Amino acid sequence: MPEMSALDALHNRNSSPRLSGNPPTAEQLDQIFRAALRAPDHAQLRPWRFLTISGDSRMRLGELFALAQEQDSPGLSEEQLARAAGKALRAPLIIVVIACIRPHPKVPGQEQIASAAAAAQNILLAAHALELGAIWRTGGMAYHPAVMSGLGLTSTEKIVGYLYLGEREGNQKEISPLRQEDFVQAW
Template sequence: MDALDLLLTRTSMSRLEAPAPNAEQLDIMYRVALRAPDHGQVRPWRFLTIEGQGREALGELYAKALIHQNPQASAEQIKRARAMPLRAPMIIVIIACKQEHPKVPEYEQIIAAGCAAHGLLLAAQAQGLGAFWRSGEMTDNKHVTQQLGLQENEQIIGYMYVGTPSSDCKIGAQLEPAEFVSSWPN
């Protein structure tokens, strides 16, 4: 696929099914992610790959976290939380690893990790795969972050759902640059 074609049609794909990326495709996705712009070469990121039964374990974690957070949660809410990670055959947890740095403030490090996440989206699509970046309350739930092994300086910036797009994924409308761009000075 031509690079500009890919960049001009990048689209999130919410309906994902098996197969998950194979080892080679996943390696390429991570290599692209690691090309993210990174002030000071801080490498403010790391990733967890979750697939197969790991997704069920993540669902269990979500269900426990919900009950802990809201003991009144209904059976339906708990069931929904448990099923969330089953919406794709693979989930990549994107973690920003914030480090003290004399020149690179924390927000720049989070942006760099976000650029890495964008790389995952692009590299998935380039290989005929699909991906969808999700966040929600399970990104900063203490129970979840502890069980996933995050340190104090770390933050989940998203769960990237990855798989094979079901055939009905549509490319989003093209926004017009003129609506967002102006010259300065006028």
């Protein structure tokens, strides 16, 4: 199969909310993280790290999600807690993209978060080029202290996103075209 061009991947990447099958192979993950580590990075701070969560580890992530929900709304039913935990099972692999922010005289924290977000986008593009499905999710579970500490984040780290990866269920959805003139102006 011919390799997808970079512009094809950039123009046609889209998100797949329904993912199943096997997690990406070691070779695919190698390609994906090579792409992540090519994100632009002011002052070479490498302000990122990545956790891969697959197989039974997803249950442990689900337990953290349920714990966080229980803390926020004590007395939730078993069913509600199971629904919260089940969110970690929506794909065979979750990559947690973490921004590691450190003081720097020229690189404010927001630039370091932007750099980690660029790494996240590189992961999505690499996954697309490898014909994997993926979606970037956040929600309350990206900002909840119980989840952040359960995942081992320090006080200077933030979750930029959970990237869900797997085999796409169904066809790729239609991409709705946007008009460039609505977003681009010559100044």
